[in-house]
Amino acid sequence: MQKLSAEERASFFKDFPNWEEVEGRDAAKATFTFKDFNEAFGFMTRIAIEADKRDHHPEWLNVYNRVEITLTTHDADGLSARDVALASFIERL
Amino acid sequence: MQKLSAEERASFFKDFPNWEEVEGRDAAKATFTFKDFNEAFGFMTRIAIEADKRDHHPEWLNVYNRVEITLTTHDADGLSARDVALASFIERL
Numbered sequence: 001m002q003k004l005s006a007e008e009r010a011s012f013f014k015d016f017p018n019w020e021e022v023e024g025r026d027a028a029k030a031t032f033t034f035k036d037f038n039e040a041f042g043f044m045t046r047i048a049i050e051a052d053k054r055d056h057h058p059e060w061l062n063v064y065n066r067v068e069i070t071l072t073t074h075d076a077d078g079l080s081a082r083d084v085a086l087a088s089f090i091e092r093l
Numbered sequence: 094m095q096k097l098s099a100e101e102r103a104s105f106f107k108d109f110p111n112w113e114e115v116e117g118r119d120a121a122k123a124t125f126t127f128k129d130f131n132e133a134f135g136f137m138t139r140i141a142i143e144a145d146k147r148d149h150h151p152e153w154l155n156v157y158n159r160v161e162i163t164l165t166t167h168d169a170d171g172l173s174a175r176d177v178a179l180a181s182f183i184e185r186l
Contacts, residue, residue, distance in 0.1 A: 037150050041141045048134045057130050059156045 003078040012079065016087050019071075026078030027070050028087065034065045043067060043093060050089050056082045096171040105172065109180050112164075119171030120163050121180065127158045136160060136186060143182050149175045 003026065004012060012028065013019060019028040034040040044060065044067055051057045059070040071087055073080035096119065097105065105121065106112060112121040127133040137153065137160055144150045152163040164180055166173035 037141075037145050041138075041145070045134075045138065048130075052130055052134070057157050059154070061152070061154045063152045064150050 001073055001076045001080050001082065003073075003076045003080055004084070008081075008084075009079060012084055012087070016091060018091070019087060022070060022072075025070075025072060027072035028079060028083060029068065029070045030087075030090075032067045032069070034067070036065050040065050040067050046093055047086075047090055051086060054082065054086065056086055058086065094166055094169040094173050094175065096166075096169045096173055097177070101174075101177075102172060105177055105180070109184060111184070112180060115163060115165075118163075118165060120165035121172060121176060122161065122163045123180075123183075125160045125162070127160070129158050133158045133160050139186055140179075140183055144179060147175065147179065149179055151179065 013021065016028070018030045020030070022029050032040075032043065034043060040062055044062060047058060056073070059072075061068040069090065071083040072078060073082050106114065109121075111123045113123070115122045125133075125136065127136065133155060137155060140151060149166070152165070154161040162183065164176040165171060166175050
């Protein structure tokens with residue numbers, strides 16, 4: 001699994017404006033806010049099932065109706081095509 | 094909803110040795126490690142259902158097989174009996 005090229009990385013952040021760079025890490029982060037905990041955890045559950053199927057898991061923090069997701073690929077030591085694919089799934093939800 | 098008394102707070106940390114104080118906050122934190130993501134998210138799901146029923150939600154971070162849970166009661170501005178009850182549920186899992 002290879003890191004995204006500089007060009008691919010730039011396209012990712014352009015195509016997914018919800019996602020931002022993470023200081024000090026080659027990773028992408030986005031925050032999603034819902035009506036309540038039920039909606040937030042429902043969103044997480046849909047991602048969890050997909051993530052486990054892809055064997056590519058987010059790092060995430062949930063506080064009530066808020067979910068902060070960080071994507072990176074440990075095997076690539078940075079953002080890879082697997083992160084783009086998972087972000088794309090998340091954005092479609 | 095009232096904060097725990099100093100005595101109740103001390104008992105909590107004595108009775109629940111997995112849980113530790115959080116620097117700069119009146120909160121309790123514990124880390125749980127599982128075999129894999131499926132087990133970790135299964136644990137989270139069981140807590141999520143119970144937490145929503147109690148209307149008392151954890152702050153939590155999940156990275157693959159690891160779940161870090163922080164409990165505090167916003168309405169009490171610190172640890173309350175609701176945190177003790179939720180920690181107790183979590184420990185029984």
